[in-house]
Amino acid sequence: MDIYRRVENTVSMHGLIKPHDSVLVALSGGADSAALLHILIRISKKLEITLAAAHVNHSLRETANRDMNFCRDLCKKNGIPFFCKTADIRTGAKNAGMSEELYAREVRYEFFDSLGYDKIATAHNKNDAAETVLFHFIRGASLSGLCGIPYIRGNIIRPLLDIRKEEIIKFCLSNRIEFVTDETNFQEVYSRNKLRLDIIPQIEQKFNAGFIDTVTANAALLREDAEFIDSVAKKCYTGEVKTAELASYAPAVKRRILQLHCKKHYAVEENLPAKYIDALLRLAEKNKTGSRIDLPLGMEAVISYGLLIIRKRTKKIEFSYRIIPEKALKILETGKTVIVHKVDKNGDFYLGDTENMFVRSRKNGDFFYPAGMEGKKKLSDFFTDRKLPQRLRDETPILIKNNDIIAVGNLRFDKRFSDRSLTAYKLLIQEAEDAEKK
Numbered sequence: 530m531d532i533y534r535r536v537e538n539t540v541s542m543h544g545l546i547k548p549h550d551s552v553l554v555a556l557s558g559g560a561d562s563a564a565l566l567h568i569l570i571r572i573s574k575k576l577e578i579t580l581a582a583a584h585v586n587h588s589l590r591e592t593a594n595r596d597m598n599f600c601r602d603l604c605k606k607n608g609i610p611f612f613c614k615t616a617d618i619r620t621g622a623k624n625a626g627m628s629e630e631l632y633a634r635e636v637r638y639e640f641f642d643s644l645g646y647d648k649i650a651t652a653h654n655k656n657d658a659a660e661t662v663l664f665h666f667i668r669g670a671s672l673s674g675l676c677g678i679p680y681i682r683g684n685i686i687r688p689l690l691d692i693r694k695e696e697i698i699k700f701c702l703s704n705r706i707e708f709v710t711d712e713t714n715f716q717e718v719y720s721r722n723k724l725r726l727d728i729i730p731q732i733e734q735k736f737n738a739g740f741i742d743t744v745t746a747n748a749a750l751l752r753e754d755a756e757f758i759d760s761v762a763k764k765c766y767t768g769e770v771k772t773a774e775l776a777s778y779a780p781a782v783k784r785r786i787l788q789l790h791c792k793k794h795y796a797v798e799e800n801l802p803a804k805y806i807d808a809l810l811r812l813a814e815k816n817k818t819g820s821r822i823d824l825p826l827g828m829e830a831v832i833s834y835g836l837l838i839i840r841k842r843t844k845k846i847e848f849s850y851r852i853i854p855e856k857a858l859k860i861l862e863t864g865k866t867v868i869v870h871k872v873d874k875n876g877d878f879y880l881g882d883t884e885n886m887f888v889r890s891r892k893n894g895d896f897f898y899p900a901g902m903e904g905k906k907k908l909s910d911f912f913t914d915r916k917l918p919q920r921l922r923d924e925t926p927i928l929i930k931n932n933d934i935i936a937v938g939n940l941r942f943d944k945r946f947s948d949r950s951l952t953a954y955k956l957l958i959q960e961a962e963d964a965e966k967k
Contacts, residue, residue, distance in 0.1 A: 532692060532700050536568050539691045540576065543680040546648060548577040552686075553612075553646035555637070556582040556604070558596040561652035563603065563708040564697050565689055569650065570607055581610040583644060585637045587618040589629065590711070599709050614640045642684075653678050653687045656694040659744040660724050671784060671803045672755050677748035682798060693741060762786050768793070770837040772816045783810060787837075794828065794839040801825070813837050819919055833918050846923040849889040854954065858888065863924045866959040876953025878935050878946040886935075888926045895927065897934035900944040908937065915940065928956060 540546050554569060556562045566582055573580055584600040586593050597613060604611035614636075622632035641649045658677040665674040680687055689697065701708055733740045762785030765778060770790050775783055787809045791801045801824070808822050809830055821831040829842040848862040854869045867888050880886075895908035912922045928936040936942045936956050 532564075532696065533568060533572055535691060536688050537572055537575070539680070539688055540686075545681055545686040545688055546576055546578055550576075550647040551579045551581070552648045552650050553641060553644055554580065554582040555641060555649060555651045556584050556600045556611075557652075557711070558584070558599045558603070558709040559652070559711060560698055560701050560706075560708040561654055561689065561694075563706055564701050565650060565652040566603070566607070566609070567704065567706050569688070570609070581612065581644070581646065583612040583614075583641055585633075585640055586613065586615040587633050587636075588615060589618055589633075592709070592711075596709050596711075599707075603707070612640075612644055638685075647684065649685050651685060651687055652689055654689045654692050654694050654697060655745055656725070656729075656741055658690055658748065659741045660721060660729065662744050662748050663724055663729070664721060669803060671800070671806070672751060672758070672781070673788075673800055674803070675748060676752040676755050677745060679752070690745075758782065759785055762789060766790070770813070772813045772832065772835050772837060775813050775837070783813075787813075790837070790839060791824075795826070809837070818913065818916075821919075831919060834916050843920075847890050849887055852883075852886045852888050852928070854883050860888070860926060862890075863926075864960070865924070865926060867926050867928075868957040868959075869928075870955045870957060872953045872955050874953055877939075877956045878942050879948050879951040879953055880930065880935075880946065881951050883930075886928070886930045888928050890923060891925065891927055895934065897937065897941075897943045898945050899937075899941045900947065901941075908934070911937065911941065926958060 546552060552569065554562065554566045556566055566580075569576075569578075569580055582600065582604050584597055586597040597615070601611050601613065616633075616636050618629055618633045618636065621636065622629040625632055627635075638649075662675055662677045678687060678690060680690055700706070729740065737743055758781050762782050765774075765782060766786045766789045770786060775786060778786065784806050787806050788800050791805075791809075792798070795801070805824055812820060812822050812830055812832060816832060816835070818832055818834050821829055823829050823842060824839065827842050828839060831838050831840070846862050848860055850858055850860065852858055852867065852869055854871055856868070858867045859865075860867060869883075869886070891908055896905050897908065897911075898905050899911065908927075912925075917925075925938040925940070927934055927938070930946075933945065934943050935946050939956060939958055942956075
């Protein structure tokens, strides 16, 4: 069976393209993408699709402009609409704090998506799929990481996944399809190149001549298993993660529920690395309110009364201001406004003088003598008893005098300041929006 029919079969079997789809070919200029463009042009009438191509000049190599011009000329020769973007990947990656490879990928797909085509066709082949499986296995991946490259993900399709690299090269040479060669593909300083140029050839020579086919066939079986477990996890995931419910599921389902939870908050398709999922599992099993871990890209996970919450990482709120009776004080860090009013009777607390009175954020080791309760109590225990979320604990203004707590916001006052023979005061705390209305 020739390559044209094999690609048609792949497209049909996996539902990659529908009649009247507009398809954008990600064209690097290499043998794989040049062959893909040629094949899709040849079968486009049969598939009833319209074609275009797009190229991103990463500005990383001296030959980058050569590749860009080659792609433009190739499309012009074949009457195919061509789109191009030039990006300074090295500077952009540095500013974003990302690897050049990951940043370049984001730039490419953001550009491709912006062009508005129904499908984006990439030229990943069977060798790429096998290399991906082996690469993930070496680095330590979950089951989903050993499933290889999917034929379709969202609007991204891979029509060449059933074709080996050597077949593509032979096809290009036989059909006089011109292409350019990325010289960095032959530099073993890159991990994937070492797999492609050294490790896989040795495995094929010494252990299994059909290693590429074996790996991709096994990956297909693993993908079926993974898809089944994924379907179970999706039924169990409700949009939030309750630690008690999570504990009742099988480990494979737990992991996928956590991946779904992460994808919801990161808004990406990619899975979080396994080490972070392991850390989330341990956090959920510990199930201690207030416990937290850092996640990549400025996120964090916290436990709050039986819920595992993923949110943007925030610095601990810390503030301290001197308070003067009758003078409104806006706490800049929280937006709250605090006012201490002198009243004739029935005060929240009673003072002989107002020297050394401050409002501040909580500190480790804080304790007070809550009105209506016996003895003293740690402030942290008081918050825990009230099931107050971490953020609200940080924002609660603590009124003090000479380092003794007078009031924990408006939640509770200290009974040491209840001598009615002294001057009575009321504590008023306005939320940001309430203060603005007034």
